[in-house]
Structure formats: C-alpha cells, structure tokens
Amino acid sequence: MIFTENKSIAEILETLGAEKNIFLLACNGCAEVCETGGESALLGMKAELEKAGKNVTGTALVDFLCNKVLVATRLAREMDKLKQADSMLVMTCGVGVQAVSRIVDIVVHPAANTVSLGGLQGLWPSDERCQACGDCALDYTGGICPVTSCAKELLNGPCGGAEDGKCEVDPERDCGWLKIYERLEKIGRLENLKKVYKPRDHSKMLPSQDLRKTSFYDLEQ
C-alpha cells in the first residue's frame, strides 16, 4: 500500500501551464484508497480541468499504474487520444508516474505527492523507485525521480561528478541527472532545467495524522 496525497488544484494548474489538451490517467489501486485516484477522483479532476478551460482528450483508469505491462497494454487502446494531448496528468503514486513516463514519450505531470510506501513499493520495484518524499518533482524532471536516481538527491541538475554518463559513486550506476537531461530533451522540455528548484520540504515525508489512522497503520498494529 502506497500513501499519496493530492497536490492542490492550484499547483496542478500551474504545472500544466499553457498546455491545453490533457489526457487524464488514474490508478485504481492504492490511489483509489487514498482518494487520489479511482473513478470519482478521476471524474472530479476532469471537471476541475474543464472548469479551468482545459480540454480533456481522454481518460483511462488502470488497476495498478505501477504495473508497466498493464499500463502499456491499456494505453495502446488510447493512442489517438494520447496523440492529441499536450501532456498527461497522472493520478497515482511516484512509482506509477515513473512507469507511465517509461512507456509514453509525452510530458507527464503527477497529480499527487507520495508520502509513505507503507511497506510495499508498488508492482514495479526497479532501481528507480520512489522514496515517498512527499513533494513529488516528477513533473519537473520529465518522470524520472531525482530523489532515487541521483546519489545526492540533487534537485537542480547534475553535479560535477558524472563521467561517461555514470555516477561518481559507482561506475555501474547511471547518473540520474543525465537521464533526466536526456528525457527532457526528448520530450522538448529542456527549459524545465532552467528553473531554480526550491529546497525540499522534508517535513512532508511524515505522513499526516489522518493517514496514520488509515487501515494500513491499524492493520499493522
């Protein structure tokens, strides 16, 4: 079970910026439980976006967005609608957004912050997992997590230590920031890198008291 909290509509609209045509994708797994995904959240988001003057080119609900095969198969049916979209708003955890960004070459925006992994890291437990930082930056990085892919968890671009695309810590490990750079170049969003990204708010890593009262904590006790 992965705990997520909705980003505010204001923040989401700000990250969407001038993008008009949006494809909405929601997770029906953990995110449904947290009300960041699931059908009613999806419909609610669709209404919000339309209210803000956006055109929703299509929507899809997938049981587990962290299951790459499931997502790829489901999205194959939506290719037309995806092609019309300027970007995708993905209502799920950090693992799910990363899975989606690995499948499609369009800009992905997370609609939620991942706050706690609650013991399971999703169905796509790869080396690019989510650390539940509570302040998801996948939007700015094109869908690659800077917290788990950079050995120093940097937020403003590569350090001077990358060599031949590998991290200074381990020649076997890809430099996360070079991956982010390549990805942003591919999706035409290199200008994201020019933004001076604010320091992380580490207090957001602590799940709120409300989340602590949810089934996971009760069941675990």
Added chain:
Amino acid sequence: MTKLKEALMAGRFVVTSEIGPPKGVNIDEYIDHAQAIKERVTAFNVTDLQSAVMRFGSLATCRLLIERGMEPVLQMTCRDRNRLALQSDLLSAYGLGIENILCLTGDHQKLGDHQGAKGVFDLDSVQLLVAAKKLQEGKDLAGNELEGAPEFFLGAVVTPEAEPLEPHIIKMEKKIAAGAQFFQTQAVYDAQKFKEFIKQTSRFNVAIMGGIVILKSVGMARFMNANVAGVNVPEELIEELKKDKEKTKSGQTGVEIAIRTINEIKDYCQGIHLMPLGWEDKLPAILDGAGL
C-alpha cells in the same frame, strides 16, 4: 569589498591559489607555504573536506589566513551540513571577516575516508547560493528577519569539459541567477576545449577563472583521466611527461605545461585558479613564466 571582488569587478586579471588543510592540526606549515607566495596571488581558496576526507576545517583556516594578512575564499559544500548549519556557518564566516564564499555540492561521502557517513545534501549548490544571497538581503531561507545582514562575494564552480556540457551550462546559468558572481573551473589541459566553453558562456557576462593543476607524473595524469570527472589530460601531454623522466620528476615538465596552458587561455578568461596540491614552491616559476 574584498580584494578579489574589487579586482574581478575592475576587470583585472586575477590569480588565486588553493590550500587543502591537513588531516590533523599541523596547519602552520600550510599557512607558511601560502605566506611565501602571498604577494603573487589575490586570494587563497580553502577546500572544505576535499574529496570527502576528514581534515582540519576550512572556516578556521580562512581565519588563520586573515590573521596573517591574506585574503581567503571559503569553500562550502553541502555534503556535511543541513540548511541550518550552512546558514549559521555563513553568518559565522562573515563575523570572522570572511566574505568570499565558493559554493559547491561536494563530493559524495563514498569517495572519501568515512564511507559509511550519512551524506546530508539537504541543499544543493544552487540552493546554497540562494541561501547566501537571502542572508545578504537580511532574511534566512525560511524568511525570518536577521539582526544584521552579512555581505558576501559569491562564487561557484563549473566543469568546462563535462560530457554532455549542456546540462552544466544550464546549471551555471542557474548559479548566476542564484547569485554567483565568479566561477572557478575544473583543471584545464585542453585550451581548445576551454575556448569553446568560453564561447558558449560569454553571454553570461560573469568572471571565469581557469583552473590549473600542475602535472606531477604520468601516473597522476592517468589517474585523473580515469577518476576525476571532467578532467582530460590529452595524450600529447602524457607523452611529454614520459619523454624526460628526470625533468618530469623535478617538476620542470609540469611547470612548462602549466605556463603554456595559462598563456593559451589567459586572453579568454578573467583569471586563473592554481591548485598546487603540495607543489606551492613551483608557483613563482609558473607565474614568472606566464608573465603574471
């Protein structure tokens, strides 16, 4: 205003050198080395636990330099302190008379001699610059008012030979936006590549100081090529070091290469930053040879 700021702002060609404090308390001889060349350089950079190796501190060394009549540049990395400690040390530095600050991310602790240490990296180099700039404006990072604001001359680093270069140039631009007024580069051996880099960054209008590391041996050149990101000693230079073993050992070859590099790049940058790594006694010969 610091001498470094004054000189760079006036467009004068500046020479700085570097001190890497010892592992232990015998700092005096390091200060003596600096003193011996103090007339030839504008300021001394003091590294902050360079290569993630635990050592005598940068802040204390900087203060000792001031007491002996030299101007320091305090290097600060983000590896060992969170935003509270970094901001507090910035205030303390100012209180001790240190105004030149070089902001870096810092090498990962895995590269050093305490590999099990917890890396902090609460801020990165760009955010550290933002913090320093805010302090100058009388506020801390959280927006609280300060009782008296410091004044700094802020610098940062850049790797001209990084591959790919573009993300580093973008980051350099962010560092400038965040308050960096001068840049020190990684060691330069390929003047052509350096000029290429200068061309790409000339629009930034910021002072750039080329980094110079004296080549001590073939082994050192090969080691840097294999292990130091963004440093590429060309094969011709390695051949040159190989040719006359005695001359290389005496340091003469390294000195000649450094002089040549400086002469090739000096019209393209605002200064050079010498990193002698124990060969302080060679600096006068290099500066003489380069006419500085």
